[in-house]
Amino acid sequence: MLTEYTGNGIYLTAHDEQYIDCASGTFNVSLGYSAKEVVDALHRQLDRLAHLTSDHTRDASARIFESMREYLPPHIGAFWFRDITGSTANEAAIRIAQKATGNTDVFSLFLSHHGQSVAATGISGNAFRHRSFTLPFPGSVKIPAPDCGDCFFGQTPDRCGMLCATRVADFAEYASSGRVAALIIEPVLGNGGNLVPPDGYFRELRRVCDDLGILIIADEVQTGFGRTGTFFASTGVARDLRPDIITFAKGAGGVGIPVAGVLMREDLDVLEPWEHSSTAGANPLSLTALAETVRYIREHGVLENVTAVSGPLLDGLRALDRDFAAVSGPRGVGLMQAFDLPDADAVRRFLPIAKHHGLIMRGSRYGFGRAVKVRPPLIITPEQVGELLARLRAALHTFTR
Numbered sequence: 097m098l099t100e101y102t103g104n105g106i107y108l109t110a111h112d113e114q115y116i117d118c119a120s121g122t123f124n125v126s127l128g129y130s131a132k133e134v135v136d137a138l139h140r141q142l143d144r145l146a147h148l149t150s151d152h153t154r155d156a157s158a159r160i161f162e163s164m165r166e167y168l169p170p171h172i173g174a175f176w177f178r179d180i181t182g183s184t185a186n187e188a189a190i191r192i193a194q195k196a197t198g199n200t201d202v203f204s205l206f207l208s209h210h211g212q213s214v215a216a217t218g219i220s221g222n223a224f225r226h227r228s229f230t231l232p233f234p235g236s237v238k239i240p241a242p243d244c245g246d247c248f249f250g251q252t253p254d255r256c257g258m259l260c261a262t263r264v265a266d267f268a269e270y271a272s273s274g275r276v277a278a279l280i281i282e283p284v285l286g287n288g289g290n291l292v293p294p295d296g297y298f299r300e301l302r303r304v305c306d307d308l309g310i311l312i313i314a315d316e317v318q319t320g321f322g323r324t325g326t327f328f329a330s331t332g333v334a335r336d337l338r339p340d341i342i343t344f345a346k347g348a349g350g351v352g353i354p355v356a357g358v359l360m361r362e363d364l365d366v367l368e369p370w371e372h373s374s375t376a377g378a379n380p381l382s383l384t385a386l387a388e389t390v391r392y393i394r395e396h397g398v399l400e401n402v403t404a405v406s407g408p409l410l411d412g413l414r415a416l417d418r419d420f421a422a423v424s425g426p427r428g429v430g431l432m433q434a435f436d437l438p439d440a441d442a443v444r445r446f447l448p449i450a451k452h453h454g455l456i457m458r459g460s461r462y463g464f465g466r467a468v469k470v471r472p473p474l475i476i477t478p479e480q481v482g483e484l485l486a487r488l489r490a491a492l493h494t495f496t497r
């Protein structure tokens with residue numbers, strides 16, 4: 097076998113040690129490691145056929161889109177399921193926005209992460225990933241994030257005038273070519289430190305973008321497929337964003353199968369097949385994982401589960417905040433939560449200790465570089481949340497001893 101690890105539900109096991117995977121793989125194993133119906137369907141598809149070119153899977157994609165409709169904002173009417181990574185799904189969204197508007201520039205946020213391909217890296221607001229390269233995206237304009245703990249404008253939340261949204265107009269005027277196609281935003285900034293924008297931000301951002309004629313792309317690569325308690329954040333915590341385009345990847349494959357896609361307003365269905373595709377795009381295994389993940393979420397009440405367990409998880413993190421001086425800032429929505437340690441070095445020291453106590457956890461390496469993310473698979477039970485918190489408490493005891 098390739099590795100010593102085996103997976104079952106929220107657990108990974110290696111060398112007789114069992115870990116709760118608080119990172120859901122790479123934040124993609126949304127249904128845990130063994131969701132039976134999904135795995136069985138993948139076996140059946142593999143026995144039948146592993147590859148078909150995307151020309152032959154268009155009808156299957158259309159059926160999957162129909163099965164997702166109840167979970168989409170009502171103005172979303174078209175799909176593009178030809179990607180297997182979030183990076184290229186975001187690039188598809190950019191192509192759509194540029195072709196539909198005839199404009200060039202793309203706004204994105206400080207602290208954002210939109211992927212590792214050249215254009216996706218070029219528009220990401222995480223300079224540390226760019227520094228060793230020349231990754232041009234000529235029309236990329238980065239704007240301050242809604243980061244109330246460290247406001248770019250030096251404001252406090254109670255009287256800030258939501259400058260991070262309203263000043264988008266100034267960036268359009270002074271920092272862009274004047275031809276802005278889209279603004280891309282993660283509804284909860286994931287790698288930027290699990291930042292949930294303040295109330296009113298999405299509404300204001302939408303208003304400003306409408307005034308300026310800028311399309312909004314919601315990068316739901318991390319937030320999609322139930323992570324925040326609704327199928328997309330764009331129908332829950334970020335409903336006022338009313339994105340014109342939504343991208344997804346990661347959790348869409350349920351048990352970790354790569355699949356990604358784009359959803360958009362019907363009038364934005366502008367790409368020709370040859371304008372954005374890849375060899376493995378819309379392959380039968382990816383589409384099977386996608387279809388079965390949607391079905392599993394519906395039939396197993398996964399969204400209801402996320403909503404039910406997220407409160408106790410956040411309460412538990414708040415209790416750790418009270419009990420440990422080293423812990424601060426518990427925050428998040430659904431099962432996309434995090435807390436802070438004093439600094440990035442503390443996070444680096446803490447992660448192996450957490451592993452020793454049976455928790456696989458990931459930190460945030462920039463921006464809020466001191467965040468520890470808590471994002472178990474969406475099928476975690478209330479009892480398992482208790483187990484996770486008990487292990488976390490024990491790990492923090494060891495860490496602070």
Ligand code: PMP
Pocket residue numbers: 180181182183184186209210211212282286287315316317318345346
């Ligand atoms: N967008 C966001 C918000 C992400 O977190 C990631 C991956 N970390 C991507 C895009 C890129 O996805 P992928 O790694 O599948 O290319």
